[in-house]
Amino acid sequence: MSAFRVLIVESEAGEAAELSGLIHSWEYTGASGYISPAVIDSVTSAEMALQAYGESPPNLVIFGPTSAVEVASSQIRQLRQSSGIEPVPILFVQDLSCGEPAAPPTDCDDILTKPYSPSLVQLKLASIRRFCEFSRSLMAQRDRLRRHHADFLQEQANAREIFSNLGNESCLDGSPAIRYHLSPRAVLNGDLLAATYTPDGKLVLMLGDFAGHGLAAAVGAVPLTSIFYSMMPRGFSMGRVLREINRKLYDILPRQMFCCLAMLELDPRRMHLRLLNAGMPSPCLKRASGELHLLESRHLPFGVLATDQIDSAIVNLRVLPGDRLYLWSDGIHEARNGKGEHFGESRLMDLLRADCGGNQAFDQILMAVNAHAAEQHDDLSLVELELTDSSLCRSDLPAADHNGERKGGRIGNWSIELRLAHEELRTADPLPHILSVLAQMPGAARFQEDLAITLGELFRNALEHGVLELDSSIKSTDDGFIRYYDLLAERRSRLDRGWVNIVLSCTESEEGGQLNLVVEDSGSGIQEIREPKGVYAGRGLALLQTVCSEVHLVPGSSRVEAIIRWPAAKPTAQEDPCGSPANAVQNPSVPV
Amino acid sequence: MVVSDRFESRVTSEISENGDAVIIRVAGNFDFNMHREFQRAYRNVAPPPKMFLVDLSATDHLDSAALGMLLLLRDYCVEVGREGFQPEVELMNVNAHVSHILSVSNFDRIFSIR
Numbered sequence A: 001m002s003a004f005r006v007l008i009v010e011s012e013a014g015e016a017a018e019l020s021g022l023i024h025s026w027e028y029t030g031a032s033g034y035i036s037p038a039v040i041d042s043v044t045s046a047e048m049a050l051q052a053y054g055e056s057p058p059n060l061v062i063f064g065p066t067s068a069v070e071v072a073s074s075q076i077r078q079l080r081q082s083s084g085i086e087p088v089p090i091l092f093v094q095d096l097s098c099g100e101p102a103a104p105p106t107d108c109d110d111i112l113t114k115p116y117s118p119s120l121v122q123l124k125l126a127s128i129r130r131f132c133e134f135s136r137s138l139m140a141q142r143d144r145l146r147r148h149h150a151d152f153l154q155e156q157a158n159a160r161e162i163f164s165n166l167g168n169e170s171c172l173d174g175s176p177a178i179r180y181h182l183s184p185r186a187v188l189n190g191d192l193l194a195a196t197y198t199p200d201g202k203l204v205l206m207l208g209d210f211a212g213h214g215l216a217a218a219v220g221a222v223p224l225t226s227i228f229y230s231m232m233p234r235g236f237s238m239g240r241v242l243r244e245i246n247r248k249l250y251d252i253l254p255r256q257m258f259c260c261l262a263m264l265e266l267d268p269r270r271m272h273l274r275l276l277n278a279g280m281p282s283p284c285l286k287r288a289s290g291e292l293h294l295l296e297s298r299h300l301p302f303g304v305l306a307t308d309q310i311d312s313a314i315v316n317l318r319v320l321p322g323d324r325l326y327l328w329s330d331g332i333h334e335a336r337n338g339k340g341e342h343f344g345e346s347r348l349m350d351l352l353r354a355d356c357g358g359n360q361a362f363d364q365i366l367m368a369v370n371a372h373a374a375e376q377h378d379d380l381s382l383v384e385l386e387l388t389d390s391s392l393c394r395s396d397l398p399a400a401d402h403n404g405e406r407k408g409g410r411i412g413n414w415s416i417e418l419r420l421a422h423e424e425l426r427t428a429d430p431l432p433h434i435l436s437v438l439a440q441m442p443g444a445a446r447f448q449e450d451l452a453i454t455l456g457e458l459f460r461n462a463l464e465h466g467v468l469e470l471d472s473s474i475k476s477t478d479d480g481f482i483r484y485y486d487l488l489a490e491r492r493s494r495l496d497r498g499w500v501n502i503v504l505s506c507t508e509s510e511e512g513g514q515l516n517l518v519v520e521d522s523g524s525g526i527q528e529i530r531e532p533k534g535v536y537a538g539r540g541l542a543l544l545q546t547v548c549s550e551v552h553l554v555p556g557s558s559r560v561e562a563i564i565r566w567p568a569a570k571p572t573a574q575e576d577p578c579g580s581p582a583n584a585v586q587n588p589s590v591p592v
Numbered sequence B: 001m002v003v004s005d006r007f008e009s010r011v012t013s014e015i016s017e018n019g020d021a022v023i024i025r026v027a028g029n030f031d032f033n034m035h036r037e038f039q040r041a042y043r044n045v046a047p048p049p050k051m052f053l054v055d056l057s058a059t060d061h062l063d064s065a066a067l068g069m070l071l072l073l074r075d076y077c078v079e080v081g082r083e084g085f086q087p088e089v090e091l092m093n094v095n096a097h098v099s100h101i102l103s104v105s106n107f108d109r110i111f112s113i114r
Helices: A013-024 A046-055 A065-070 A073-081 A118-169 A214-234 A238-252 A344-354 A361-372 A422-427 A430-438 A442-467 A472-476 A478-493 A540-547 B032-043 B064-081 B096-104
Strands: A004-009 A038-043 A060-063 A090-095 A110-114 A178-183 A191-197 A203-210 A259-267 A272-278 A284-286 A292-294 A315-318 A324-328 A380-386 A414-421 A499-508 A512-521 A550-553 A560-567 B010-015 B021-030 B051-055 B059-062 B088-092
Touching: A004 A013, A004 A046, A004 A118, A013 A038, A013 A118, A038 A046, A046 A073, A060 A118, A065 A090, A073 A090, A110 A118, A118 A191, A118 A214, A178 A191, A178 A361, A191 A214, A191 A380, A203 A214, A203 A324, A203 A380, A214 A238, A214 A259, A214 A430, A238 A259, A238 A272, A259 A324, A284 A344, A292 A344, A315 A478, A324 A361, A344 A361, A361 A380, A414 A422, A414 A430, A422 A442, A422 A478, A422 A499, A430 A442, A430 A499, A442 A499, A442 A512, A442 A540, A442 A560, A472 A478, A540 A550, B010 B032, B021 B032, B021 B064, B032 B064, B051 B064, B059 B096, B064 B088
Parallel strands: A004 A038, A004 A060, A060 A090, A090 A110, B021 B051, B021 B059, B051 B088
Antiparallel strands: A178 A380, A191 A203, A203 A259, A259 A272, A272 A315, A284 A292, A284 A324, A324 A380, A414 A499, A499 A512, A512 A560, A550 A560, B010 B021
């Protein structure tokens, strides 16, 4: 323990010596039983006292009877200002032996009266000293807390950097059609936003909200994003990836933790949106017409149960030109004002409704929430997606651009056949298997997206129309569109016969290469031309036409052949898959 | 220490009239701050009852941490069930706001609500 320093300020040497002797005889026993004498410094004026403050700061200052009368208020103020954060009590000695007692001085904290009563002086000194020790220990605790807090913030900042790097793979900043705002309440965000493209050019985006805040919540983001960013670009279906996420979170999260999640898959070419909402506030689809559709949660949050009903909880929506989708976390709903009122869904809906045709809603929502909430109680996230913006339709896939030096790589002559029987067809997803074979071939990057689109279309066609005998014309109305996908999920889960056969063969010569994809199914074959196509169906073929060099279909047969060609030498620019179809197609008006 | 009384919450528990159930009542904001009290309310019952009834009649708001606590209670019952009879969990007297929260999170599928 450091010494207790007493500073005596007295111009009369005799008075100073008397005070000094009085204090010297005082023995103080600290809380630990340790006896420590006080250190006494003696100066003769307030100026010198000020100087002493700088050299060896005292714990207590006593103005002797002469100096106490002489000292000016301003000097006392100066002393107090230079004493730092720990209070240094100032005592005045008041001489009561000569004449009338003056009014007690107000500048000091306490007085000692003369003639001195040694026991009273010692009582006073001991009590002051105890308070000084108390305040010193408080300061020490405060400093320790500050250090811990600084360390803690540093750790969080490190963790934050790791988590922000997790998002490096995201394509959120790649398109003006995606606007987002993430505002964590603390350093780490319990909300999580991720987006990427599938190999066949679909945008997948997820907004998640872990129960809780801070580190524990953010830690859950690691497996979630790593599953998302590793499986999605490999072509695994949304259902499969979601199932994997639920299983993983169930395995690793403590029982009281879970993750609310909304994931969407937008196929910008087929104008098709699929969305799963597991416990998030309902995303809102704003049609160009001004209609608002809330997409309610149809699934338990992830990590609650080992089992899931993902397939029946995914909703399918036809996207129309000008549609926008808004997603938010409950931090927006539950933003509280001074009276504890939540911002609520109805205020959100009003803002969305009021914004007719414009694109102000995003900023208006943020402004309104900020204006409403007295302080931020939760992580707060908002996402706006312009569903039919052409920038979402990518023609420059990373697979094609960062493998520049491999473009000339040989692909070779080979073929593979994949046959899926009914049990596999209930759940199987042929795309990742086939793409994983191609991933071994350096040159394959150039047609990977085209192949993924083509294979996706042909497989879906074979499964839905061939094996499951679903009629596209059901999709001609908005309700029918939803019924179609309900029927699909139901028939698929009960499938007890049928097959789909996929043959992929590649030939390559000096002139160029060609990939033949033949898909056949157990169905009765494609019927004659159907009339007329509604807005909700029949986009598949148009899409194939833009991607493939040739598409062969024969009415009455279930065999469809698609050919993708590429030139040998320097790869020329591929057609923009969103652009107009320019290639030969044999039988253009059959809906696929 | 000053405690804001606006969001004051508390957990009380009692044995039902027929003695079969423990009724746990959460008043005010059912959130993370309740977790110790809530846990104490069901863990300190020996022997475990046939049923835990969570009375939400005085609950103003329920957050995700509260949902997590309900999951913990459910888990506790499974744990107890390994050594004998497994207690059931039911939620009761759910107001409109709380009911909305339960249905948004689809917790109404895994908890019976009376």
